[in-house]
Amino acid sequence: MAVKIPRGTQDILPGEVEKWQYIERIAEEICDKFQYKGIRTPIFEHTELFERGVGDTTDIVQKEMYTFTDKGDRSLTLRPEGTAAVVRSFVENKMYGDPNQPVKLFYSGPMFRYERPQSGRYRQFVQFGVEAIGSEDPAIDAEVISLVMSIYRKVGLKNIQLVINSLGDQESRIAHREALIQHFQPRIDEFCSDCQNRLEKNPLRILDCKKDRDHELMNSAPSILQYLNESSRQYFEKVKHYLQLLNIEFVVDPTLVRGLDYYNHTAFEIMSNAEGFGAITTLCGGGRYHGLVKQMGGPEIPGIGFAFSIERLLSALEAEGVELPISKGIDCYIVSLGDKAADYTVKLLQDLREAGFSAERDYQQRKMKAQMKAADRLQARFVAILGEDELNSQIINLKNMESGEQKELSLNQFIEEFCQIVEGK
Structure with a gap:
């Protein structure tokens, strides 16, 4: 079970x-x-x-x-x-x-x-x-x-x-305490056992009782403001x-x-x-x-x-109906195609995170279409696509997921160029 x-x-x-x-x-x-x-x-x-x-x-x-x-x-x-x-x-x-x-x-x-x-x-x-x-x-x-x-x-x-x-x-509370005792004592047997026990110990607690809050003596109880x-x-x-x-x-x-x-x-x-x-x-x-x-x-x-x-x-x-401004989505999702590209993205992912970006990659050895769907679910702003051909050419494709615009970046300068794109430079 x-x-x-x-x-x-x-x-x-x-x-x-x-x-x-x-x-x-x-x-x-x-x-x-x-x-x-x-x-x-x-x-x-x-x-x-x-x-x-x-x-x-x-x-x-x-x-x-x-x-x-x-x-x-x-x-x-x-x-x-x-x-x-x-x-x-x-x-x-x-x-x-x-x-x-x-x-x-x-x-x-x-x-x-x-x-x-x-x-x-x-x-x-x-x-x-x-x-x-x-x-x-x-x-x-x-x-x-x-x-x-x-x-x-x-x-x-x-x-x-x-x-x-x-x-x-303390002086005001003592005076109020005596007034409360005198107020509740004649009919204290109409209240719950907790209130009965509190009458002498701390009658102020009677006013906080949830069981007897509708009792008529509650509304007519002496106010502390009268005894300040x-x-x-x-x-x-x-x-x-x-x-x-x-x-x-x-x-x-x-x-x-x-x-x-x-x-x-x-x-x-x-x-x-x-x-x-x-x-x-x-x-x-x-x-x-x-x-x-x-x-x-x-x-x-x-x-x-x-x-x-x-x-x-x-x-x-x-x-x-207040919606808190909780940040959703990530800055970049890395899509890799092939074993060598996948190995390379391990360090690339870490470099992005150390540069201050939220980033993720595929850990399920999925095909490109499934990886792109994962990027959508994570609401990625950008997707960086690296295959073995790109790796051999030392480039990486970056896609803006909102506009659909795609451009090639230098793999060696990817972090620096990505920073400039995100900052709008």
Whole structure:
């Protein structure tokens, strides 16, 4: 019996993988302009990292993590998100001592969550994210949001909406927490068991519940914006002011709650409004976190970041009918006739590639007609034809596949002359 791919995963085949590479390349180029540097962390970490960093009341930790015990009886977990691991690395490698602050990082790689697979959501998915650690300036919040909006605009998304909220500082959150407990407690038995468990531990998580999101108490729950102290209110006003200066449109949603425990102050999501995208419209989520670095054993340093799924981004592009400018075709296909000519093209092919061209030759000992068909399938701009007669005369025939024009070139000077033709000289 054939072995099949695990449920909730996918093979990304040639023709599709180029789209992924294009998005990752665009994202990295924009990060470079914003002075964010790449970081790579392990695919698995100690389970405690995510229990402490993500929060033991979250769905991720309670239900969705891939956790296993290794041969040394250590509990390890495939990373379900990127922030906790980046912060762990920030602390472990003492990046807080870097004279250039804040430390601005980006990452990309597979994440793992055990959840029901659906359109654009997989159990193994690729996440691109950014973290800026070491600044309390609300301008860095606006910069991080500007960065991800720049990525979306660059790849061609148009029907998107930025939604923001403030979760306030610790004082504001404590006041809001007490109000939420008082609001939900009289009827908490009407909610799911998860919400009942979260009432005392972290009532803010109740607002993020998918099962009870239509309960009437959800709509009437006290808003965090009602409990922001003056400093939190001023912080949020500055973030909004900076976004306006950057001409970034946004909507304030007091019910927006990020699904991870380490967020405070600015929280944001970017939604797709594309028709037919699906019921789950969130493309990207992020926000500011205070206390996470200290929780990982570092100093009291704040940070802010975001992450988005490349699968979700590709689905949004498809919903909007956006065609990515993926380069197709090759520069030159070498057709050879006869054994001596075929042997000669081995080195000729390498010379073309070293000169910076994408090139291919026949490896099936096919006849000329079949080789020309192969060149068509590969969308070759030019076909170089070398037979034993041409080899004896030290010439090679070059055909422009678009115009049909054909000319003889010197075999010894082929690379130089081919360069001139391609460059239009």
